[in-house]
Amino acid sequence: MLTLLLVFGLSAASKADVITLVVKEDLASCTGVAPMNCMQVKYKNSKNWELFYSQIAGFTYKPGYRYVLLVNRTKRKNVPADASAYEYKLKKVLKKIKMKIPASANTAWDFVLKHKWKLIQMNGVTQKDSPVYMTFDGVQKRVSGKSGCNTFFGAYEKSDGTLSFHQMAGTMMACSEELNKLEHQFLTLIGDQTFKYDVAEQTLNLYQNNKLVLMFGMAPL
Structure with missing residues (x-):
């Protein structure tokens, strides 16, 4: 009992x-x-x-x-x-x-613009302590960040639920074999590509063909 x-x-x-x-x-x-x-x-x-x-x-x-x-x-x-x-x-x-959102209202993209986004997953593989990150300039419509040991930069376009990268370029410093591999994979994935995106629980998620390709976690600027 x-x-x-x-x-x-x-x-x-x-x-x-x-x-x-x-x-x-x-x-x-x-x-x-x-x-x-x-x-x-x-x-x-x-x-x-x-x-x-x-x-x-x-x-x-x-x-x-x-x-x-x-x-x-x-x-x-x-x-x-x-x-x-x-x-x-x-x-x-x-x-x-x-619903129709007023132009003055805060949106998920406003949240993205305020933060640095560190790579935490790529093609389903968790990236522990990854050096890769990116930030977005909402005025100039530019994206920049670190792709490994090099920096990268380019242009982006955002529409309703999609994010496209264009004219990507970067520095060409010598890197370790491990960083070279990471850098090549990351830049190949985002170069002149279009993704669906969402922001959920402080992660920025990029999808292609309904598959999560890249996940970034919010990091301090």
């Missing part, structure tokens, strides 16, 4: 609440551990949009769409001071509605 009571108690404590969240079509500037962009949400009784500092497991946010989500919300134990009191997991997307 005691065992049954303990099991029941643990199950009750870990049971998730099912809630409905409305997610706004644009991100907003917020400050967590560092300045970042957050989703804006409304709960059942919300009158105004609220900043959402957590992640929703299983949900990929795309700017320009308003979502109505059914979400499992679980109370966390021993919560760190800078963390959310809850964990969220997507149960179902109830609605996904295309």
